[in-house]
Amino acid sequence: MSDAPKLIVSHAPFLHGGGSIVVRNGQVLLALIPAAICGMLRWGVPALAVIALSVSSAMAWELIFNRISRRPVTIGDGNAASLGLVLALVLPATVPWWMVVAGTFLAVVIGKEIYGGIGANPFNPVVVSVAILGISWKGYMDFDAMLLTYDPGFVMMEPLTAAKAFGTEAVARFSAFDLLMGRQAGAIGAPFGFWLIVGGIYLVACGVVRWEIPASFLAAVALVAAAFHLSNPQLYAGPMFHLLTGYTLIGAFFLAPEDSGSPVNFWPMLIYGGAGGLMTVLIRNIGAYPDGVIYAVLVINLINPLVDKIRPKALGRAA
Amino acid sequence: MFRRFFRRNSPPRFSYQRLIAEIATALPAFPGRWILFCDHPLDRSDRLRLKPGDRVATGGKLVPFIDSPAYVIAPATGVITAIEPFLGDFGRRLTRIDLRTDGPETIDPGFTEAAAEVSIETLRAWAGDLPGGLDPTALTPPDQPIETLLVSAVEADLLSVSAQYVLKTRTDAVRQGIEILRQVTGAKRVILAVGRESFQGLGGHLHAEIRAVSGIYPASAPALMVKELLGRQVPAGAPLAKLGLAVVSVEAAASLGRSFAEKRLALEKIVTVVDRDGRRSLVTVRVGTPVAEIFEALGIRLGAGDRLIAGGPMAGACLFTDDHPVRPDTHCLLVQDPAAVTHCSSDPCINCGECVRICPTHVPINMLVRLLETGKYDIAADEYDLWSCVDCGLCSYVCPARIPIFQYIRLAKHELALRQVAETENV
Ligand code: SF4
Ligand code: SF4
Numbered sequence: 001m002s003d004a005p006k007l008i009v010s011h012a013p014f015l016h017g018g019g020s021i022v023v024r025n026g027q028v029l030l031a032l033i034p035a036a037i038c039g040m041l042r043w044g045v046p047a048l049a050v051i052a053l054s055v056s057s058a059m060a061w062e063l064i065f066n067r068i069s070r071r072p073v074t075i076g077d078g079n080a081a082s083l084g085l086v087l088a089l090v091l092p093a094t095v096p097w098w099m100v101v102a103g104t105f106l107a108v109v110i111g112k113e114i115y116g117g118i119g120a121n122p123f124n125p126v127v128v129s130v131a132i133l134g135i136s137w138k139g140y141m142d143f144d145a146m147l148l149t150y151d152p153g154f155v156m157m158e159p160l161t162a163a164k165a166f167g168t169e170a171v172a173r174f175s176a177f178d179l180l181m182g183r184q185a186g187a188i189g190a191p192f193g194f195w196l197i198v199g200g201i202y203l204v205a206c207g208v209v210r211w212e213i214p215a216s217f218l219a220a221v222a223l224v225a226a227a228f229h230l231s232n233p234q235l236y237a238g239p240m241f242h243l244l245t246g247y248t249l250i251g252a253f254f255l256a257p258e259d260s261g262s263p264v265n266f267w268p269m270l271i272y273g274g275a276g277g278l279m280t281v282l283i284r285n286i287g288a289y290p291d292g293v294i295y296a297v298l299v300i301n302l303i304n305p306l307v308d309k310i311r312p313k314a315l316g317r318a319a
Numbered sequence: 320m321f322r323r324f325f326r327r328n329s330p331p332r333f334s335y336q337r338l339i340a341e342i343a344t345a346l347p348a349f350p351g352r353w354i355l356f357c358d359h360p361l362d363r364s365d366r367l368r369l370k371p372g373d374r375v376a377t378g379g380k381l382v383p384f385i386d387s388p389a390y391v392i393a394p395a396t397g398v399i400t401a402i403e404p405f406l407g408d409f410g411r412r413l414t415r416i417d418l419r420t421d422g423p424e425t426i427d428p429g430f431t432e433a434a435a436e437v438s439i440e441t442l443r444a445w446a447g448d449l450p451g452g453l454d455p456t457a458l459t460p461p462d463q464p465i466e467t468l469l470v471s472a473v474e475a476d477l478l479s480v481s482a483q484y485v486l487k488t489r490t491d492a493v494r495q496g497i498e499i500l501r502q503v504t505g506a507k508r509v510i511l512a513v514g515r516e517s518f519q520g521l522g523g524h525l526h527a528e529i530r531a532v533s534g535i536y537p538a539s540a541p542a543l544m545v546k547e548l549l550g551r552q553v554p555a556g557a558p559l560a561k562l563g564l565a566v567v568s569v570e571a572a573a574s575l576g577r578s579f580a581e582k583r584l585a586l587e588k589i590v591t592v593v594d595r596d597g598r599r600s601l602v603t604v605r606v607g608t609p610v611a612e613i614f615e616a617l618g619i620r621l622g623a624g625d626r627l628i629a630g631g632p633m634a635g636a637c638l639f640t641d642d643h644p645v646r647p648d649t650h651c652l653l654v655q656d657p658a659a660v661t662h663c664s665s666d667p668c669i670n671c672g673e674c675v676r677i678c679p680t681h682v683p684i685n686m687l688v689r690l691l692e693t694g695k696y697d698i699a700a701d702e703y704d705l706w707s708c709v710d711c712g713l714c715s716y717v718c719p720a721r722i723p724i725f726q727y728i729r730l731a732k733h734e735l736a737l738r739q740v741a742e743t744e745n746v
Contacts (some may be wrong), residue, residue, distance in 0.1 A: 005623045008660060011726040013712035014628055014653070015477075016661035021669060077666070119720070120668035192460035210672065264672025264685055301507040314704035315542060315680035318556035 019207075021118070025078030027206050031199030032085050034252070038182055042101035042152060043093035047188045050100055058084030058104040065113045078120050083107050086254050088127045089189025090247060091133075092146035096113040098251055099140055104130045123301040124258040131294050143185050154183045159245040160290040163237045168229075171237055179244035190250045193243075200253030212269035214252040214264060220277025221248055228285050248280065248294035255293065261301035263308035271307045276300040333536040333633075335474045336599075337516050338483035343600040347616030353397070353418040353607040354644035355381070359389035360412035361404040373399045375418065378584040379427030380445065383414060392448040394586050394607040397421040407635055409733045418607070426583060434582045437508075439503045441576075449578070450588035450606050451485075452648030458504050458567075460560035470497060470504040472569035473532055473539035474511045476631020479651035481589045483517050484601055485570045488649065492585075493569055494525050495576030500567060511569070512544055536633065537711035541566040543679060557704030570650070590645055594619050595656040604645055610652060611641040624657035631681030633712040634725075666720040674714035674724060680707045684724060686715050691727040696735050705731055 039047045062080035066073045075081075087103055110132075111125025112118065134141045143158040150156060155173055160172045174184065182192035189196075203209040221242050228236035242248060247255070256262065256276050263272050276296045283292025361367070361383075369383045375393040375742050382390045383402065397420040405415040433441045442455040458465060470493070473487040486493060497509055509527040514534045532538045532547050542553045545564060551560055559566060574585040586605040592613060602613055610629075614621065621627060621641060628635040629649050645652075674684040682704045690699040699705045708728050715725040 004640055004642070005621050005625065007621065007637070007639055008624055008626045008657065009639045010660070011637070011723060011729075012628075012630075012635055012661075013633040013715050013725060014626060014635065014655055015632050015716055017717050018661070019663075019673065019717060020721065021666055021719055024669075024671070024719055072665070117667065119667045121675040131701065137511075207673070244604075259669045259671045262670075264670065265676045297419065311675075311683055314555065314682050314707035315546065315709070316552045316557070316707050317704055318554060 021077045024208050025069060025082045027203060028082040028206050028254070029078065030083060030090060031203045031208075032082075032189065034195035034199060035089055035192040035250075036085065038192040038195055039089065039188035039219060042182065043150070043188060046091040049097070050091055050095060050188060051085065053097055053100045054088035054091070055081050056083035058087070058108050061105050061108040062113065065109050069113070071117070075145030077118065079112075080108055083112070083125050085205060086250070087129060090126070090130055090250060091189050092141065092143050092186075093141055094146045094149070099137060102185060102303065103133050106132050108265055118131055119260050120188045121260045122305075124255050124261050126258075127255055127294055127297045127301070129307070131298060134294065136266055143187070147185050150185075152183075154178065156185050157239070158185045158290070160284060163183070163241070163245075164284070164290045167235055168233060168237050171241060174241070174245075176240045176244060179241070184245065186246070187250075190247050193247075193249045196249040196253055200249070203253065203257075209253060209257040210262075210264075212266060213257040213273040216270045217252040217256050217280075218243060218248070219275045220274040221252075221280055222277075224278050224281040225285075228281065242281055242284065245292035246284070251276070251293035255297050256300065261304055263304055265308055265311045268304075268307040268310050269281045271310075272300050272304060275303065275307075326465040333477055333533060334534050335514055335536060336478050336480050337514075337534075338480040338487065340557065342480065342601045343598075345600050345602045345616060347602060347604055347608070347613050348609050348742075349395075349420070349535070350613075351420050351605075352400075352609060353394050353605075354421070354609055354642070355394070355416040355418065355607050356405060356407075356644065357381075357383050357389050357391045357414040357416060358645060359384055359387045359414055361402065361414040362412070365464075367402065368497070369398050369399060369402060369416070371401055371636045374421070375399065375578060376427040378424045378430055378586065380429055381416065383416065383606070385653075390447065391416065392584060392586070392606075393418065393427070394446075394605040395420050396424045409730070430578070430584045431582045433520055434579055437499055437502055437579060438605040442503055445584065446578070447573060448606065448647055449571055449574040450585055450647055451568045451572070451574050452646075453567060453575065457558070457560060457565050460558070463560060463625075465504040465506045465560070465565045466563035467508040467510065468500055468504055469541070469544060469548065469566045470500070470509065470511045470527060470569055470572050471539060471544065471566055472511060472517075473544070474631075475539055475568070475650050476633050477536055478593050478599070478653065479631050480599070480601065481591045481650040482569050482593075482606070484589050485573050486513070486517070489573040489577070490525070492573040492576040492580070495580050496574070497525060497570030497576070499575050499579055500572060504565065506565075510548060511547060512699070514538070537679060537713070538708060540709035540711060542709050546652050555704060556700075568648075588645055588647070588649070590649060591651045592617060592619070593651065593653045594676050595625065595654045595659075606647050607644045609641070610638065610643050610645065612651065614654075615643060615646070619654060620703065622657075622658075626655040626657075628653040628655060628658060661721065663723045664721040664724070668718075668722060669720050671719055673717040673719065677713045677717050678708075679713070680704075680709055682708050682714075688722060688724050688727065690723075691731050692722075696731045697730055700735060705735075708732075 031238040058080045059075045086223040106129035107125040112121045115121045180193045184243045222239040225239040226240040229238045279296035379393040397418045401417040405413045511527040515531040577585040627638045687703040712725040
């Protein structure tokens with residue numbers, strides 16, 4: 001019948017929940033905006049410059065790599081932008097511009113694209129990038145050295161470094177509330193615990209972050225830190241301190257739960273998050289580095305494929 | 320646009336549609352033409368027993384091929400106008416027979432004679448095309464008798480209310496059908512599975528255990544129903560008969576009951592029709608009625624870019640034209656506006672795990688999809704539980720990467736089944 005209207009033919013299901021990668025990345029960006037604004041207010045124009053450069057260069061690298069590898073252009077999915085923003089928030093405000101560009105290159109190209117792009121990277125791209133930056137240009141990632149010029153009216157000593165060097169006495173001056181509100185030396189956005197928690201809860205509520213991962217990560221940090229603290233209160237700071245300093249909160253809500261490198265089943269998520277929290281405090285307290293989040297996330301990304309094998313038996317599967 | 324940032328991406332909990340008293344019912348005019356599909360390829364026309372111009376009587380059995388017992392039941396009295404090959408889903412080859420109503424209705428005596436004997440042979444010979452979709456071969460598996468028979472009055476898909484309507488309006492026929500099923504299968508136990516919400520008000524005169532199942536999609540999937548009601552797991556990929564079980568739709572039971580009670584094959588089928596604005600009607604039509612005739616009766620006009628779906632929104636199939644019949648298992652017809660169509664994307668899996676958490680059968684879809692995309696069907700089946708899937712489509716619904724996961728799964732199952740056929744034939 002030639003007068004019949006042309007129908008669309010496609011396959012089931014004919015409904016879709018409406019979720020999309022763009023929306024998810026948009027939600028991540030939105031969740032980070034409060035911390036980013038706090039960072040800009042605290043550290044001023046240099047922070048703004050780092051954030052702007054990081055987001056734009058991350059997108060540029062993705063575009064360049066898309067072109068070189070002759071693959072569809074994917075910057076529209078927002079993933080490069082959100083990687084760039086997360087990266088900016090864990091860098092010091094005074095980091096030189098070329099390091100930001102190198103960092104986004106490491107994150108986007110080395111951390112993600114060479115594996116085949118979004119969803120294929122075994123490690124969190126930002127974590128890969130920060131780990132390499134930290135090894136390559138140690139001095140520029142040292143918050144105390146980088147933030148010398150600032151005098152915001154509170155103790156300008158990176159709390160974790162202080163605790164590592166001088167024991168708990170040195171950090172007794174930090175009140176938990178000050179730490180929560182970001183009155184501490186540190187990266188552009190990572191110190192603003194309160195806003196990171198707000199953003200994290202928003203992401204959990206949207207279903208972008210599975211609650212199991214941040215919850216188990218933070219619980220493990222608290223438990224292990226408490227155990228250390230009880231064993232030697234002079235040497236090891238308490239759980240509150242560990243929860244509110246360094247990359248703990250940004251790690252728990254934004255680094256560890258990154259989709260590609262994290263498990264999707266219930267028990268594996270708890271094991272994964274728990275292992276991350278445990279490693280974090282172990283590295284901080286007995287390892288060589290003041291902060292352990294970055295390496296902890298690398299380690300749990302590594303064990304992810306293994307732990308995610310623990311899954312419920314499918315219906316009708318024999319044994 | 321902004322609101323999108325504040326809504327939860329998942330997970331949905333779909334309740335089946337409940338039958339409400341106010342639903343519009345319609346009885347379209349008796350059509351002048353009919354379309355039938357015979358499940359046998361038409362590759363050699365010289366093996367045809369029927370030809371255009373042959374006369375058929377209502378309820379008559381048409382066996383189109385000399386060398387195949389495949390048959391269809393004529394829904395009306397008239398003349399065959401065409402016999403053509405037809406390509407169905409996944410390249411399935413069928414034969415399409417067109418009829419034109421002609422002359423006063425005469426009833427074919429074939430079934431009336433056969434109905435004197437209630438036996439599985441009679442069912443095999445006559446009930447393969449019954450409204451509601453009955454597979455007589457599944458009722459008497461060769462190596463094991465059916466112990467427990469499940470009659471499902473749970474809707475097959477979202478939006479449809481056909482099964483509930485059948486149960487409500489044809490209770491007697493359902494009871495008679497259950498008796499016949501009990502008789503031919505020898506099943507000791509017959510369970511009528513009803514959605515929890517419509518459980519109330521069902522009497523004990525149905526001669527079956529009446530059990531409520533969850534009203535949340537996809538509770539009607541046979542393997543899930545068996546698990547919920549009997550606490551048993553059907554081995555992945557195996558037929559229910561392996562456990563001595565069979566599932567029959569409530570409409571098939573009603574058609575069976577009515578056929579034997581009236582000694583005349585039941586031809587009428589209940590179809591839920593949902594228009595693009597969600598307006599729902601129930602129509603009673605004979606199997607073989609062209610969709611176009613139903614739409615005309617209901618005043619539904621298809622426009623360019625619409626989707627026309629036979630079956631429900633989650634697991635149905637698109638039709639490319641309304642010149643297509645209501646088939647024995649067409650419980651629902653759905654028109655979807657172009658604006659409601661969400662397109663698939665070519666994005667890769669981002670490993671978000673939404674699919675894994677929604678899957679009612681715990682299939683590790685995030686892993687499975689990687690294998691299916693690269694055609695590694697054997698590994699998918701052996702290690703990643705492809706055959707545990709009950710074809711509900713929820714994984715595709717939630718996937719933010721909009722991967723057509725469900726279609727990959729169906730394709731994989733289809734390919735594996737073809738391979739199996741090829742292997743058995745080559746032995
Ligand atoms: S794999 Fe998808 S279609 Fe199959 S049962 Fe799971 S959610 Fe449903
Ligand atoms: S297949 Fe889709 S829903 Fe499942 S993990 Fe991948 S992106 Fe998420």
